[in-house]
Amino acid sequence: MNTTTTAKRRYRGTGVEERKAERRQLLIDAATEVYGRNGYRHSGVKQVCDAAGLTQRYFYESFSHSDELLIACYEQAARRLREENANAAQAAGISPAARSKAMLLAYFQSLKDKPLIARLLLIEIRGISPAVDCAIDEALKATSDDMARMFTSPGQKTDLSDELLLAGVLGGVIHIALHWMATQYRAPVEEVVETAFKLSGSLLEV
Amino acid sequence: MNTTTTAKRRYRGTGVEERKAERRQLLIDAATEVYGRNGYRHSGVKQVCDAAGLTQRYFYESFSHSDELLIACYEQAARRLREENANAAQAAGISPAARSKAMLLAYFQSLKDKPLIARLLLIEIRGISPAVDCAIDEALKATSDDMARMFTSPGQKTDLSDELLLAGVLGGVIHIALHWMATQYRAPVEEVVETAFKLSGSLLEV
DNA sequence: GAATTCTGACAATTTAGATTGCCAAATTGT
DNA sequence: ACAATTTGGCAATCTAAATTGTCAGAATTC
Numbered sequence: 001m002n003t004t005t006t007a008k009r010r011y012r013g014t015g016v017e018e019r020k021a022e023r024r025q026l027l028i029d030a031a032t033e034v035y036g037r038n039g040y041r042h043s044g045v046k047q048v049c050d051a052a053g054l055t056q057r058y059f060y061e062s063f064s065h066s067d068e069l070l071i072a073c074y075e076q077a078a079r080r081l082r083e084e085n086a087n088a089a090q091a092a093g094i095s096p097a098a099r100s101k102a103m104l105l106a107y108f109q110s111l112k113d114k115p116l117i118a119r120l121l122l123i124e125i126r127g128i129s130p131a132v133d134c135a136i137d138e139a140l141k142a143t144s145d146d147m148a149r150m151f152t153s154p155g156q157k158t159d160l161s162d163e164l165l166l167a168g169v170l171g172g173v174i175h176i177a178l179h180w181m182a183t184q185y186r187a188p189v190e191e192v193v194e195t196a197f198k199l200s201g202s203l204l205e206v
Numbered sequence: 207m208n209t210t211t212t213a214k215r216r217y218r219g220t221g222v223e224e225r226k227a228e229r230r231q232l233l234i235d236a237a238t239e240v241y242g243r244n245g246y247r248h249s250g251v252k253q254v255c256d257a258a259g260l261t262q263r264y265f266y267e268s269f270s271h272s273d274e275l276l277i278a279c280y281e282q283a284a285r286r287l288r289e290e291n292a293n294a295a296q297a298a299g300i301s302p303a304a305r306s307k308a309m310l311l312a313y314f315q316s317l318k319d320k321p322l323i324a325r326l327l328l329i330e331i332r333g334i335s336p337a338v339d340c341a342i343d344e345a346l347k348a349t350s351d352d353m354a355r356m357f358t359s360p361g362q363k364t365d366l367s368d369e370l371l372l373a374g375v376l377g378g379v380i381h382i383a384l385h386w387m388a389t390q391y392r393a394p395v396e397e398v399v400e401t402a403f404k405l406s407g408s409l410l411e412v
Numbered sequence: 413g414a415a416t417t418c419t420g421a422c423a424a425t426t427t428a429g430a431t432t433g434c435c436a437a438a439t440t441g442t
Numbered sequence: 443a444c445a446a447t448t449t450g451g452c453a454a455t456c457t458a459a460a461t462t463g464t465c466a467g468a469a470t471t472c
Binding site (some may be wrong): 413414415416417418419420421422423424425426427428429430431432433434435436437438439440441442 | 443444445446447448449450451452453454455456457458459460461462463464465466467468469470471472
Binding site (some may be wrong): 222225260261262263264 | 448449450451452
């Protein structure tokens with residue numbers, strides 16, 4: 001005897017949709033961990049579900065392919081990182097140099113603090129499927145835009161519209177991070193930031 | 207009636223070892239093509255063998271895993287590209303600026319001329335297996351060393367030993383290439399070279 | 413407390429592909 | 443011509459994993 005159409009029974013204090021969303025989030029968090037540790041293509045649905053404390057049935061409740069979950073993980077991680085960076089930059093005032101340094105520091109520090117997320121974001125990720133690649137491209141584009149904003153003085157006319165150069169600088173920053181990771185984060189973070197800043201000099205000298 | 211021990215019967219005018227090596231090379235070339243077109247993880251042993259005009263039996267004659275073939279492809283492509291670049295740089299005289307520009311031009315031109323090899327070298331390649339990643343790292347390191355040599359005047363003392371910065375510049379160049387590829391090589395090669403050169407400015411201003 | 417819906421575990425099915433094994437036809441040496 | 447060896451094709455096997463299906467028991471509503 002439904003009130004209207006949808007039976008809205010409550011379990012553990014929450015509604016159907018809510019619980020479903022919780023499980024989805026649980027899967028995303030667990031998968032982020034697992035993928036970061038083993039790499040996406042060496043992790044299976046079962047492994048992720050075990051880590052999430054859920055059974056495989058629930059995987060297919062929220063995602064139709066493994067890819068979908070990977071994309072969700074990637075997007076969540078990329079969004080959070082971008083937010084952190086943006087906040088750090090905001091707090092650093094209006095000088096382009098100060099802002100960009102603050103942003104770089106926030107970026108590298110995050111990667112060091114969360115190495116699993118770093119791996120998820122930077123390696124073992126390209127070429128899984130067109131949809132995944134697409135998500136990556138979007139995230140990079142967004143980051144690239146952020147960068148352009150940081151490196152431009154608020155009233156400045158200079159159009160940092162040289163997409164190619166922006167892509168290059170961003171790629172450089174990423175590879176500095178990769179190299180840093182590959183050497184067990186040996187170099188102090190300040191040095192890494194300084195190097196990345198030097199590299200991005202080509203953007204400031206417009 | 208062997209001369210000594212090994213039966214050296216000849217088929218099609220060549221000895222056993224030689225034919226085996228031929229088949230191996232045939233597989234490498236075919237695989238380079240196939241992997242560049244479909245991506246490694248969307249290509250199977252069968253597909254490669256068909257493209258090579260050989261049967262699967264011969265795959266296992268030369269390689270024990272698919273990975274091995276991928277590594278062979280990657281190393282061949284990377285080596286050739288590096289050789290081309292080095293030659294171009296040699297021919298450009300001794301000025302670091304001229305040499306590095308020549309090198310960049312050779313690099314980008316090759317990528318444009320052989321888009322399949324470009325895909326093999328730059329995308330869909332990381333994270334296949336530790337062995338593959340290792341091969342990639344070695345190739346990048348070698349390229350990085352080449353770069354350091356190009357950017358140093360013959361009698362110069364400046365140690366371009368800042369590995370981190372070198373890795374960054376190389377990464378930047380790679381991402382410029384990726385962006386160029388993603389936009390169907392729209393920008394003229396000279397412009398791309400110019401952008402990459404600008405990015406690597408941080409190496410020259412030591 | 414009875415009916416209903418949700419949950420967790422697990423078995424069954426499908427799929428995709430690698431790897432191995434076998435054999436008939438072709439090629440070569442003698 | 444005949445024995446030995448190579449070749450190419452293909453079927454059989456093996457493996458790993460995704461995906462679907464079933465079901466008994468727990469939680470919830472009324």
